[in-house]
Amino acid sequence: MKYREGEPIRDTKAPEGPIEERWEKRKFAARLVNPANKRKLSVIVVGTGLAGGSAAATLGELGYQVTSFCYQDSPRRAHSIAAQGGINAAKNYRGDGDSIYRLFYDTVKGGDFRARESNVYRLAQVSVNIIDQAVAQGVPFAREYGGLLDTRSFGGAQVSRTFYARGQTGQQLLLGAYQALERQIAAGTVTMHARHEMLELIVSDGRARGVVVRDMVTGEIESHLADAVVLATGGYGNVFFLSTNAKGCNTTAIWRAHRKGALFANPCYTQIHPTCIPVSGEYQSKLTLMSESLRNDGRVWVPLRKGDTRPPAAIPDDERDYYLERIYPAFGNLVPRDIASRAAKNVCDEGRGVGPGGLGVYLDFADAITRLGREAVEEKYGNLFEMYERITGEDPYAQPMRIYPAVHYTMGGLWVDYDLQSTVPGLFVVGEANFSDHGANRLGASALMQGLADGYFVLPATIGDYLADARDFGPVNEVSVAEAEIAVRDRIxxxxxxxxxxxxxxxxxxxxxxxxxxxxxxxxxxxxxxxxxxxxxxxxxxxxxxxxxxxxxxxxxxxxxxxxxxxxxxxxxxxxxxxxxxxxxxxxxxxxxxxxxxxxxxxxxxxxxYVAAWEHAPEGPVLHREDLAYEYVTMSQRSYK
Amino acid sequence: MNLTLKIWRQHSPDEPGQMVKYHVKDVSPDMSFLEMLDVLNEGLILAGDDPVAFDHDCREGICGMCGMVINGVAHGEQKATTTCQLHMRHFKDGDVVTIEPWRAAPFPVIKDLVVDRSAFDRIIQAGGFVSVPAGAAPDAHAVPVPKGDADDAFDAATCIGCGACVAACPNGSASLFTGAKITHLGSLPQGRPERASRAKTMVEQMDLEGFGGCTNTGECTAVCPKGISLDVIARMNADFLKASR
Amino acid sequence: MAVTGAILVLFLVGHMVGNLKTFAGPEAFNGYALWLREVGYPLVPKRGLLTLVEVVLVAAVVLHIWSAVALYRRAAAARPVRYATRRRSQAGGYVVHIMRWGGVTIALFVVYHLLDLTFGVANPAGGAATPYTRMIEGFSRWYVTLFYAVAVIMVGLHLRHGLWSAFQTLGLARGRQGLRVFAALLSAVLVLGFLSVPFAIMIGVVK
Structure with missing residues (x-):
């Protein structure tokens, strides 16, 4: 496949100046729409996960006429619901030295210096508001006996900044957004269409003005028009068929938008999560993640010798290779996701993998059980152990778990500027569907943060600037609607x-x-x-x-x-x-x-x-580079040894 | 193992349905129940037949999309397990397995095993929320919440809205679902200002949707994948009575 | 359901305590029966209070049954298409059977019970005999005692769930396991209290 180089691209919306003032500056510069006019403006939001659900609810609350779509039978089922671990926020409730700047720094570094500083700084700033918002909505975060919120350290962070709700943080945050959305539906500001799948973007006179959807119950092809379109359709990890994504997760919405002119940035950045339950057979339909927190107490190992098929208990300690502890003595079993994943792949490639097909490594809790007692381990990980046993039929208290890496998250997505607007005017992209904020690698507990930051706080503040001109948009070109519908029907x-x-x-x-x-x-x-x-x-x-x-x-x-x-x-x-x-x-x-x-x-x-932003063109992709400049964090090589 | 399946087939909401028999061969004990149905469907598609429609999404027991009545039990006989997390090792060679959709008037069948659960969304619309616009929230630590209350709220909030409670209830009642949300929000200080009105409007909506009355049989909590307790129903009744006074 | 049930439970407690007067001998029991008719006289006419209680009881029974029928009809409307496979109870199946079929059994028993001991129509001693004699004669037949015992146990089982269920419906039961125990205990006490009399008659302790 050939590609050619196009013009470099630049994010023209991020203000200059001290990084901590940029978001304030942008918000102040963004034009406002007066309340009476908002009622006349319409926005389509596709997807109802953390980003889409919170965006639709917030835009509805602001007074826009919102139409929302999801392919599931209810907005509450979007795959954000499956996030287990937690959500980062620079609250510094522990007084352990956390700050907005530190969260910003960690995220830029964790993203391996491939994310924009301005975006990441804003994310860290807004993270604080997300926790306030979620608590006010009744999200039942874990609390301590004093009644204050509990936090934990996550994904190798040196501060305790991850807020969580047992192992179901995503579910609880999504239900918060879902309930806010349902409230707006009841108020009449949001019209919800569940069991509808977006199959085409309508671009009229250069602006995104609507979508073509298929009613998944009747098969009817419908066009919905609006003054702006927001895509919140999640990641594309299912391109690998087996991933931790839900079965329905797909790329169609963003891919159709890409074909209609939106640049696709960094598509190759894929996060592979190290602790998933291995594949058990050809019929396997999806992979299940086991929370990363397991690595806090479990020890990862494989047999020292290739082709050692003895049951784990029969392998003496000196014939085991605790390879993470061996290679990374400083971080041991707690190295970041990408490093742990690749190490597992390497030992399996050497023929030392365990379980069916040799694609697995042991995550052993024997030491933890001896050290802490079975009860303490049960208290900490009981529900995860149960889940493991339900799926594999093996008892992790009696024998080590088998784990293997699996595709989990895609950092790439549609290119957006600081306002979250794509290269198609009027097409905004939020959450995992866009490329911003995580660079080449996402840190644990940052996905929920980004989705909600985009939906509750960023998009509602920036979309008004675009909609302030809506009076000049004119009517939607009928030909473009007809063309989009015909394209959909033809494909079907x-x-x-x-x-x-x-x-x-x-x-x-x-x-x-x-x-x-x-x-x-x-x-x-x-x-x-x-x-x-x-x-x-x-x-x-x-x-x-x-x-x-x-x-x-x-x-x-x-x-x-x-x-x-x-x-x-x-x-x-x-x-x-x-x-x-x-x-x-x-x-x-x-x-x-x-x-x-x-x-x-x-x-x-x-x-x-640089960010590689790809343009779709009939003769082959065109590469537009967006150079990344680091004014605050010095670029350095990561080391976890 | 080889299994005989008897599955409810119904082409559309208005057409009559019937139980249809299928044979599936070489089922691996490590398959999930839905993967077993995937295999059946692959065969049906290749034969030019209509695959069995069933709802599913996350396949890890949290989205609440899947659900079928297996051998007369919602989500099958494994306790605290959604259909997607039910594995074939709990069946044995030669078993006859019946598979039916949730049965309730407010959950009309759309096709085969797919039902319309939008009644649940409308119950939430009636009051299952805290009214707080984005950006209007005070600092998260402004109001400490006693751990006991936070835990009660969490236990109720784990509901995944799958509808198994309704499917299993001899009365077709949605009290466990509705009670769970009322308990979740009512247990927290943030949810208290709207507590009474929430209980009233949600219960009224539940009745309006055509769900049956609760007789506290406990069938719901026995099949609930998240083990939501009957206490939430008492809580709902208490709040409702208080609001009706 | 809960409110009418509560009235009936109060009645049953009173009824059982009255029954225990049997052990104090014929005079005490007949006197108690007479007292029921004359209590409050002359402030209220004879049988005044009793009639009032009877009216309330009949109303409670009617409303209780009416509620049950209404619940049943709602349940039927909520599930117009039944499961092809018999729905397998995951909660022991106790409640469904005891409340619905137990309720019907109890209703039938109450009819017989009234004919037997209140109106005496179905009693060997006839309506003119003293209440005590009617009772002794009634329970002298083993099959009557057996039927009575079965019905009373059914009432107990009905109450064990009914009482707790009422606490649930009135919103009192949340998280309080004590109420479940209380419901079971009160039911057991009632069953024992009611059964003590016929069994005492049967084994000849009371003649």
């Missing part, structure tokens, strides 16, 4: 009329395996080149041989899936291209060619300190 018709002999799922599985093998934890020029050959072949076969049963005019889950897989093919190609062009290693992108003598990721700041 094509999918239904192939009538081949392979299911969409089987293609998805094959694509996922290909991506995992060639564009997964470790990427090489050879593997990526190979992937770029295979993907078009597979896609061509898909369009020739896929079998989708049923019709459009009904609830048709086979059709839904086929449409999503079709877009995953195109995205996969761009991911591989992005990964191939970025010959450095950084964060969630590890190029085997770019490592230091110890096998650690080696960044190339001289050549790659």
């Amino acid at each position: 018709h094509r999918l239904l009329s192939v009538d081949g002999d392979r299911t969409a799922d089987s293609y998805h599985r094959e694509l996922g395996k290909l991506m995992w093998d060639y564009c997964g934890m470790e990427r090489t020029e050879a593997s990526l080149t190979k992937a770029l050959e295979r993907i078009p072949e597979l896609r061509e076969e898909f369009w020739r041989k896929v079998k989708v049963s049923g019709t459009n005019e009904e609830l048709n889950q086979a059709l839904e899936r086929a449409g999503r897989v079709a877009d995953f093919f195109d995205l996969a190609e761009l991911m591989c291209l992005d990964a191939l062009h970025r010959t450095e290693s950084c964060g969630g992108h590890f190029r085997a060619e770019s490592q230091d003598a110890d096998g650690e990721a080696l960044r190339d700041d001289e050549h790659f300190a």
Whole structure:
């Protein structure tokens, strides 16, 4: 796949000046819409997770006419609900030296110097308000006996800044946003369409003015128009088929927007989470994450000897390799996600993996149980142990857990400026769907923070500036609506009329395996080149041989899936291209060619300190670079030894 | 193992449905129940048949989207487990497994095992929230919350809104769901100003949706994947009576 | 349901205490029966208070049954399409069977009970005999005693859930396990109290 270089791109919205004043400055400069006019302005929000749910609720509360869509049967089910660990905020309630600046610093560093300083600083500033907002909504965060909020340290942070609600922080925060959204629905400011999937973006006279959706119950293709469109449709980890994402998570909404002119930034940045339950068979439909907190007390090991198939208990201590403790004595089992993941891959590649297919490592609690007692371990991790046993049928108190890395989060997404506006005027992108804030690697407990920051605080403050001109937008061009609808109908018709002999799922599985093998934890020029050959072949076969049963005019889950897989093919190609062009290693992108003598990721700041924003063009992708400047945090190589 | 499945098939809300028999072969004990259905569906699609429609999303027991009545028990017989977390090792070769949708008038069948649970959303709309615009919140530490209250609130807040309580209730009541939200918000100081009105409007909406009355049979809590306690129903009744006075 | 049930429970407690007068001999028991009719006289006419109580009781029974029927109809409306497989109870199935079918059994028993001991129509000693004689004669037949025992135990089981359920419905029961124990204990006391008389008659302690 060929690409060409385009003009560099610049974020024109972030103000200059001292970093701590930029957000205030931007908010003050942003024009306001008077309340009477807000009622006449309409906004479409697609997706109802933390970002979309909070955005729709807040915009509704502000007085805009909001129309919201989700593919699930209720906005409460968006996959933000599955986040376990917690949410970071620079509250410094512990007095342990945390501050907005420190959270900013940690996040820029954790993102391996591939995120914008202005954005990250704002995120850290706003984090404080999120906790206040959530508590006021009745989110039941963990508390201490004195009645104050409890926090813990998470993901290797040296301060205790992670607020949590047992192992269900995402669920509780999402329910808070969902309830705020339902309140607005009752008030009539938000109209909700559940079981509707966005299949096309309507761009009229250069502005995003609506979406084409399919009613997943009746199959009806509907166009909805508005003055602005907000995409909050989450990440695209399901391009790997197996991931910790929900089954329905897909790239269609952002991919369609990309095809309509929105730049796609850093698609190759993929976060692989080290502690997931390994694959048990060919039929596997998804992977389940075990909270990272397990690494606080569990010890990771594999047999010292290759091909050692003895049961774990029969392997004496001196024939075990506690490889994280061996390689990273300072951080041991607590090294960041990307490092722990790659280390697991390496030992499995050496043939020392355990469990079916040799794709697993032990996470052993025997020492913790001896040291703390079974009761204390049960108290801390009881629900996780139960979950593990439910899925694997093995008792983690009696034998070590088996874990393996799995795709968890995608840092890449649609390019947005400081206002969260994409390169298509009027198209805003929030949450995991955009690329901002996390750089090349996301720190634990930062996803919830970003989603809610975008939805509750950033977007509602910036979208007004765009909508202040809405009077000049004029009516939506009917031709663009008709074209978008026709494109949707054509695609559906094509999918239904192939009538081949392979299911969409089987293609998805094959694509996922290909991506995992060639564009997964470790990427090489050879593997990526190979992937770029295979993907078009597979896609061509898909369009020739896929079998989708049923019709459009009904609830048709086979059709839904086929449409999503079709877009995953195109995205996969761009991911591989992005990964191939970025010959450095950084964060969630590890190029085997770019490592230091110890096998650690080696960044190339001289050549790659930029955001790669890809434009869709008929003759092939066009690369626009946005240079990253670091005024506050000095670029340095991460070390966890 | 090989299994015989008897599954409720209903093409659309208005058409009549029936139980249809299928055979699935070589089911691995490590499969989840939904993965077993995936395998069945792959076969049906290739044969040009309509795959069995069922709701599911996260497949890790938290989104509340999946749910079917398996052998007469909502989410199957494993305690505190959603359908997606039920694994085939709990079945044995030759078993006949019946699979039906949630049955309740306020949960009309859309297709096969998919039902419309929007009644739950409307109950939340009626008052299942704290009215606080973004940015209007005081500092999170402004009001300390006794740990006991916070824990009570959390226990109730773990509800995933799957609807198993309604499916299992001989009366088709939604009291456990409604009570859980009333208890969650009512236990916290932040939710107290609207406590009485919330209970009243939510209970009224619940009745309006056509759910049955609660007779405290305990069937709901027995199948609840999150083990929500019947106490939330007492709490709902207390708040409702107080509001009605 | 809870309110009418509470009235009936109060009645049952009084009824049981009255029954225990049997152990004090025929005079005391008949005197108690007479007192019931004359209490408050001459402030209120004879049988005045008794009639009032009877009216309240009949109303409570009617409303209790009416509520049950209403609940049943609501339940039926809430599940117009039944499960093809018999719904398997996960809570022991106790409540559904005891409350619904137990309730019907109890209603039938009450009819017989009134005919037997109140109006004497179904009693070997006839309506003209003293209450004490009617009782002794009534319980001299083993099958009557057996039927009575079954019904009383059914009442006990009905109450064990009914009482606690009433606490739930009135919003009193939240988290208080004590109320569950109280419901079970009171039910047990009532059952024992009611059964003591016929069994005493049967084994000849009371003649």
